[in-house]
Amino acid sequence: MQGRSVMEANEANASLLKRRPNFRSVSFYHSGEGNIHGAGMFWFFSDTNAPPQTAIATLFILVRPMKMFMKTCLLFVVVSANLLGVLTGAVEDKRTCMSEDLLKLLMKTDRCCDGQPGKYVSADRPAFLAYAKTSPKLGSVILFEDVATNIGKHYSPSTGVFTVPQNGLYYFGCMIMSSAKHLVYYRWFKNDTFFSNGWVAKTDHANSQTQNIVLNMKKGERMYIKLVSGGAIHGGRHSYISGYLL
Known part of the structure; x- marks a missing residue:
């Protein structure tokens, strides 16, 4: 599971950096009870033409269900990205990619079903x-x-x-x-x-x-x-x- 998590996170990272050369990344892994539960990347801007306040971090790849705190982190980052874009006048295409991807991710990994790894529920909950x-x-x-x-x-x-x-x-x-x-x-x-x-x-x-x-x-x-x-x-x-x- 650990090798798979790292591989998928690295593949996603390489894909984004190819499209967004002004991004930098740092790997992260979430573990518990001796097992890797998720892997992904922190991404941030590196642009000499943008003010320092526009540096944003985000989480992208989750290959197994995470706890509620991870959902909260994701939502916080989406809101932060949009607010920073408004407050600092950040270039539109530098934040829409991450915001849209994160919102789609939240819809897919909003919560675990009965606490079992690998099972997700639809966003259209009753x-x-x-x-x-x-x-x-x-x-x-x-x-x-x-x-x-x-x-x-x-x-x-x-x-x-x-x-x-x-x-x-x-x-x-x-x-x-x-x-x-x-x-x-x-x-x-x-x-x-x-x-x-x-x-x-x-x-x-x-x-x-x-x-x-x-x-x-x-x-x-x-x-x-x-x-x-x-x-x-x-x-x-x-x-x-x-x-x-x-």
């Missing part, structure tokens, strides 16, 4: 956001029918249920707004089991509550919200449910 149009009957699932986002179409506006498409850690959130002078009591359900309470207190005007939940979910499991008791909830994009795979 995500949804939907708003309630009307208030349901007491004891019913709240139908958030006004769908704003539904990547993968795993949320059903006709049932109000999100069905988990793959194992993983998921974020779920909601905001429930009550009508004036009415309380609202609602519950989150995981499959058919009560999971979390929600309570919007009665006031002289409309009131609301927001909840955020992070759960390990398995493929096929379901999440939804029921209106348990109280008055009506506000529709018209005042009450919503959302979720996505972390």
Whole structure:
């Protein structure tokens, strides 16, 4: 694995330096538990006509999945490259190559699947956001029918249920707004089991509550919200449910 990592990093480096003769490079390797997990290059500009502030470092080749800190480094470098280009007036073609390559790399190596090396997930990870149009009957699932986002179409506006498409850690959130002078009591359900309470207190005007939940979910499991008791909830994009795979 070490020989392969070094070879691929060196090949990528030679290719870039051939196209960008004013670049210089330094090799790097990331290791853990005695194994090489990644290899690549730091690249920086060497141009006597450019101000020193335009020197930027970047990471390019990753031949095996890296931890979250590597993703953060990559994103930081992309943002830094673009900001430096704006602030210093760096020549456009010296930064667009790296920025575009890095953004493509982030899309491919955004995170590991179940922590297993060599497995990647699509950038189009499941995500949804939907708003309630009307208030349901007491004891019913709240139908958030006004769908704003539904990547993968795993949320059903006709049932109000999100069905988990793959194992993983998921974020779920909601905001429930009550009508004036009415309380609202609602519950989150995981499959058919009560999971979390929600309570919007009665006031002289409309009131609301927001909840955020992070759960390990398995493929096929379901999440939804029921209106348990109280008055009506506000529709018209005042009450919503959302979720996505972390």
